[in-house]
Amino acid sequence: MKLLCIKKIASPAGLALLILLCLPVAVAAHPIKGVGDFYSGMLHPLTALEFLLSWIALALFAGQQGRKTALLALAIFPSALVLGAILGTVVASPAWLPAMNLVLIPILGLAVVLAISFPTPATVILVALVGLLHGLANGAEITAPVSPWRFIPGLATIAVLVLAYGIGLVRSIKKPWTRIAVRVAGSWITAAGIMVCAFKL
Amino acid sequence: MKQARRDFSLPATGFLILATALLAPTSVLAHNPAGIAGGFASGFLHPLTGIDHILAMVAVGIWGAQLGAPAIWALPVAFPLVMSVGGSLGVRGVFLPGVEIGIAASALLLGFMIFRAARPPLYAAALLVGFFAIFHGYAHGTELPNAANPLAYGVGFVLATGLLHGSGIGIGLLHRWPSGARTLQIVGGGISLTGLFLLVHHFA
Numbered sequence: 595m596k597l598l599c600i601k602k603i604a605s606p607a608g609l610a611l612l613i614l615l616c617l618p619v620a621v622a623a624h625p626i627k628g629v630g631d632f633y634s635g636m637l638h639p640l641t642a643l644e645f646l647l648s649w650i651a652l653a654l655f656a657g658q659q660g661r662k663t664a665l666l667a668l669a670i671f672p673s674a675l676v677l678g679a680i681l682g683t684v685v686a687s688p689a690w691l692p693a694m695n696l697v698l699i700p701i702l703g704l705a706v707v708l709a710i711s712f713p714t715p716a717t718v719i720l721v722a723l724v725g726l727l728h729g730l731a732n733g734a735e736i737t738a739p740v741s742p743w744r745f746i747p748g749l750a751t752i753a754v755l756v757l758a759y760g761i762g763l764v765r766s767i768k769k770p771w772t773r774i775a776v777r778v779a780g781s782w783i784t785a786a787g788i789m790v791c792a793f794k795l
Numbered sequence: 796m797k798q799a800r801r802d803f804s805l806p807a808t809g810f811l812i813l814a815t816a817l818l819a820p821t822s823v824l825a826h827n828p829a830g831i832a833g834g835f836a837s838g839f840l841h842p843l844t845g846i847d848h849i850l851a852m853v854a855v856g857i858w859g860a861q862l863g864a865p866a867i868w869a870l871p872v873a874f875p876l877v878m879s880v881g882g883s884l885g886v887r888g889v890f891l892p893g894v895e896i897g898i899a900a901s902a903l904l905l906g907f908m909i910f911r912a913a914r915p916p917l918y919a920a921a922l923l924v925g926f927f928a929i930f931h932g933y934a935h936g937t938e939l940p941n942a943a944n945p946l947a948y949g950v951g952f953v954l955a956t957g958l959l960h961g962s963g964i965g966i967g968l969l970h971r972w973p974s975g976a977r978t979l980q981i982v983g984g985g986i987s988l989t990g991l992f993l994l995v996h997h998f999a
Contacts, residue, residue, distance in 0.1 A: 641831070643831060644946060647950070771868075778871045778875075781872045781873070781875045785949070786879075786949035789882040789883055789949045790946045792882070792886045792887055792936075
């Protein structure tokens with residue numbers, strides 16, 4: 595009986611944690627001094643909301659797509675991110691990249707709002723695209739004293755963690771209203787994204 | 796017995812989320828209001844520093860709870876999207892007349908709907924709420940370009956607005972008891988009168 599109660603409180607607690615996780619991140623300072631390059635790689639996408647919001651949306655979206663597609667996304671996203679980051683250290687990132695990354699926020703948010711099952715190839719392409727573009731942007735930040743051999747694994751680690759938490763959260767919910775709560779989160783991300791796109795583009 | 800336990804989990808969860816959200820802004824405020832933290836704090840506080848915004852957004856939630864499904868589910872998902880359209884107009888500086896009047900009128904009308912426990916068809920309710928959502932979004936959106944971090948500002952004000960809806964929905968759960976439903980109507984009347992006062996205040 596006690597176990598049942600714990601189960602009942604687990605998914606709302608997870609949701610509350612997700613909200614709490616969203617906020618303290620906003621406090622973290624952007625320049626990351628005094629931590630190793632691996633942790634710099636982990637923290638970098640979390641300290642920029644244009645990445646974090648997209649990642650949360652991507653994780654929720656992947657979770658909505660069913661077990662198989664979610665696991666596929668969990669493998670593809672970090673891989674594409676690593677590929678993009680390696681590319682980013684070699685080639686100069688294109689001028690349209692920041693704008694493109696901003697546009698991705700409402701697109702991913704809207705995908706969560708719709709909460710429909712996408713064809714698997716479309717999901718794979720979207721996840722790979724986000725990974726590549728975000729990898730490029732993060733890779734471009736790796737400058738001389740920072741070791742890409744430590745920064746990029748850190749990046750991949752945090753990508754796996756964020757995606758796994760989001761997918762786990764969505765996959766573990768059972769009640770109809772919690773499904774709505776996920777869509778509300780998507781709606782919030784979309785709304786913030788649309789307004790910043792209206793400002794920056 | 797089992798049914799009763801299941802019912803309890805909704806308000807309990809709402810409380811948990813609200814409590815979490817209440818704890819969080821303090822940690823944001825404790826820091827220097829610059830960068831992401833500053834942008835978030837100014838955005839989060841923007842809807843909370845005007846009584847007209849608070850009343851109207853809580854009224855939206857209460858009315859949604861009064862209307863019940865499907866309005867109560869459609870509202871928190873659709874409102875931020877419509878609001879972001881108004882917000883974008885504000886960000887772009889597109890001229891929109893009578894924003895403050897529109898916001899006071901939204902408290903007046905939405906409060907009146909709660910007072911009457913009005914049940915119009917879903918599309919009519921959505922049109923009314925959506926119309927006011929544009930004004931609310933506009934008022935917050937005009938400040939976005941000046942924020943320390945525009946994206947964090949956007950997240951902050953959308954989050955605060957959503958939590959105000961959540962508070963309204965939480966209050967609206969009283970609707971399931973007859974005396975609670977009566978209480979809601981009185982609350983709606985109070986919101987409506989305050990809206991009327993603010994409206995008169997604008998013209999006086």
